[in-house]
Amino acid sequence: MQTLSDVVRDVAKKEGLSRDGRKEGPFRGLMSRWRRRESGIELLRILAMLMIVGHHCATHASIQLDILPPSAFRFFMLMQIPFGKIGVALFFMISAWFLCEAEDPKLRQSLRRIWNLEREVLFYSISIFILCSLLDVQSSLTNETVVFSSLFPIASGNWWYLTAYVMFLLLYPFLTIGFKKIGYKRHGIICLIFLVAWGLIYGMTGLGNMNFSNYSFVYFVYLYILISFYRWYMKPLSTKAAMLFCGVGTLFVVLNVAIRDYVPMDLGFIENVDHNRLFLCSEGKAPIVLVSFGLLILFSRWNFCSTFINAVSSATFGVYLIHEHFSLRDYLWSDELYPFSKLIVSDHAILSCIAIIVLIFIGCIVIDIVRQICFVICVDRKADMLFDMLCNDISSSSRIRRIKKRFVDKYLRENVDEPDDNEN
Template sequence: SSYTFYDNSIGGFQIFSYSAHYKVLTRRSSNLELLRILSMFMIVVHHFAFHGTFDFKTITNTNQGALLATLILESFGKVGVAIFVLIGAYFLVEKSFSFKRVMNLVILTSFYSIIIYIILRVLKFGIPNDYLWTKIIFPYPIPTNYWFVTSYIVMLLSMPMLNIVIRNINQRKHLYILLFLTVFIVVIPDLYSYFPGKMDIWIGQFGATDATYFIYLYFIASYFRLYSSKLTRKWEYWLILVVIGNILLFISYSLPLFISDATHNYLNYSQLMIGQNSTVITMVAVSIFMLFVNINIGKVRCINYISASMFGVYLLHENSFLRPIIWNYINNNRFTTFTSMIINGLKYSFLIFIICILIDIVFRRILFEKKINKLSLKLGNYLDKKLLGK
């Protein structure tokens, strides 16, 4: 093949000549690829707790242990999401914008969404009877939506503007932007969540959305990519911050549970601190990310290969139609103690994780990757030429 294009900004989509496949993979360092795998597993664990059948909003005399375990497992999710975005942004900062990247993301998402819908429709299983064709066409033509993909595409489309800003400011101005975004994307939404009720105000006024949070993470990743120092290169420093951050995170979601009872339920405060824009979640995610940036494990081919299926794992297990089938079948409501919830949460999450990896490797990467890559390149090159003049 005459072209080679590889993108490791999100994992799971690879566009390159097959002859160059293993050569490209072995050139990649594996520290962040390992972290990508761990972050996706954290997301699956979160979905076990969040989408499962266990009632994590009601307190009884017998479910406190299982509730605490559920909160621990659920806290993994948004940390994993933030890490996943930080890894992608870290690779994107020094790349030039191309629609090939966007089109590959769109085509892969559409591929899994449509295939899963067709299979479940043929089997007459898991698709609501009132799910008409109009719901497939609008607002855009795929059967189901993925909030993460939508927000990530917004970040990708913002990449040319973000890079113009980043490449034309100095370190001090970059830090100012980070402080500004931290206040309005993270801190104020946190405070508003804990102290609601002010008239005629909502957090959207400050720009706090999933997409803007991803852009905020883009600025964080670019700052550490461009302005490393002796302090930021010390893995011991980041390990200390990881420990401190996780202690604060545990206190923030467990304390409301410990002071709650059947008549005074404060679990909504637990949910606030493990939400998307949480200050502590961001601190933990950035600390773990920088810890792995500064740990060199060399180039491990199997890690790099498995990492390329992480986006496929997300698209499979978080599909809106497949999701309730998976977690209702597992039925985590039957795990009524702290130990059983933790052990079974990790066990079943790992099982789903491995199954999704195998499906993505066999079904998408071996059978359809070449066609998907070819279509992505063709559409991406067309848009690059027409819209960017490349």
């Protein structure tokens, strides 16, 4: 049963009013949304996206690291590879940090999140497609593939993180309810199995075929299992323990990159090391998870509120969508925009790369802030009403109810035993 405050909030939301009954303008609503965020966590989200942009600079720019001799610049660029993996883990962990707090998550809530993502993604996908067509920016894909990918970006996997995250959101309500049902002991056993398998056996030795290939959403499930167990059952780690996690993980990463950078290539014991992944620097590796988890704990304890930081953080997903679009990616990191190949002989190569990363980040932030303002004025309220209307029509459909009663409910009664809530 809804309380009076819930009714007031729902009515105010539909009518565009604040809680005190005054008309709430679009900009005031946007500012209110930014102020509600925890700035410590949001600052970490900004740092994570900067790491991701730096990773793309190292992997997409026309800088041939293989032919460079060991140097500070080469070491700096190689370090962007594990930094990007840490950034991806952090970006998802921040979402999981808040998602696992829901007492009774519903599929409709996940669908609403996907709906909100979809309209932002479609905006960028179609806008960038039109812009690149007008500017005659060439793509490595065929015209038919470009059109299909622009109209159906999630299904086509234009942005691997987005597709994997949407798949996770569809499973998230059931994962959360399921892990709460099995209780502390079984949840802990699953965490232990994953930590041994991916954290030690694969995470530290590389043995077995247990990597998260093709950027699977299973990686997100793995991280969510760990985060949810910590949030639900464990005592908060001390600041010293979190710093130890960061230190140990960073030590392993730096040693791995240093060995890859300075040890001669003719030594047999590193010939099997993948240059793009390195050895301890890919998804799910123990050092990556240690650093990410330690940073999340540290920044979550930094309690302050900054509207500026929160506003910038709200646009970080837009940074990813813009600079990692398949049509813009090659152009942004090509010599046509900036002569990356000349950095090899530059005395300020590291500073130049940092400047490029920051400029791309700031430019994308400004674009997405403008997009948010336009959406608040023209799109958000109508899109929310359309989503509610579609969900209500589908849920109230007599045909849907008959199918559910005839097949789903009947199958559950005949094939699924009721769990024993006391058994953990």
